[in-house]
Amino acid sequence: MTSLATGSDGRVRCAWVGADAEYERYHDEEWGRPLHGDRALFEKMSLEGFQAGLSWITILRKRPRFREVFAGFDPDAVAAFGEDDVERLMQDAGIIRNRAKVTATIGNAALVSAMGEDELDELMWSFAPAAGLRPRSFADVPAVTAESTAMSKELRRRGFRFVGATTMYALMQSAGMVDDHVEGCWRAS
Template identity: 65%
Template sequence: MSVVPRPEIVTGDDGLARCAWGAADPEYRRYHDEEWGTPQHDPVRLFEKVCLEGFQSGLSWITILRRRPAFREVFHDFDASQVAAMIEADVERLLGDARIIRHRGKIEATIQNARATLALDQPLDELLWSFAPSPRDDSPVSFAEVPSTTPESTAMSTQLRKLGFRFVGPTTMYALMQAAGMVDDHLAGCFRSNAERHADEAAAAVRA
């Protein structure tokens, strides 16, 4: 597949073309290559993503990504039952922990989201993936083509709010969909995009 070089796609020192945001910082590169856009069904990791996307609101994702080990430590590796048992004293303790984002509303929302998760009448992964749209036919060529919200992310947000979740607005939920692989917003030309993967699979089939 021949793609005209453009600023939003960058070829790394390993010869792989990537979305530009995932090419510069080593941690972003690992996240781009291994996580972002990869279908995630583990309920623990999905709960983590719901909470961390909420913490990211108003900040850059790299800020959250670099603090993720500390978030996992203080929130019991995002075990919902343990997080749900946290009390006001825990909130106050975390407000003094400079390793994470010290935002009372977001800390309290994480605890509330754990309680809401435990109260669900279906697994969290089943609930979240019920809002996943049908795969698009073509990868976006530019991030100008990537929306910040969709009808599906708005519907997810509305339902989660009804169920007691907080910091789950439509934009935040679309970011969750991207991160959890419910949508694939890797650009055309990126080695992780659907188009590139399908081309590789077709080439492999021909060689076979």
């Protein structure tokens, strides 16, 4: 598989983007850019958890509805969800209706809500590795790293769920903790 592709606008991008306009926007405007703030990182953690076993484009297309039904991923609001909310979410075809993932998101919200201001941000970013070599191809991009494994272990120790090492590496990529835009991509810095 080639690591680069030219979009309809003539820009050379990481090939995983394909020809999907929403993926192009996500790649160009979000993926790999530093993301900070407990609420933003809680959303990212939640969506990456929902993505487990699915394609990211599925989550990206459902993200507006996720934001709507999960109170904009406000940890305090989501932490207050009860069984009626779980049942409401399980009936909503606009999201991924997986009970374990829904209840994990609510439980994770309670953990974030109990933390101090910016504590989740500081915790997650403490695992960001020093900038390394730019990947030359997709073959150079790992699925898991020592840092994502350590982040996963610490989050699990604190009671978080759906935060496996592979999921946390995907979060590190999307939140800009690592920059995996391949060499030749217009976004490669």
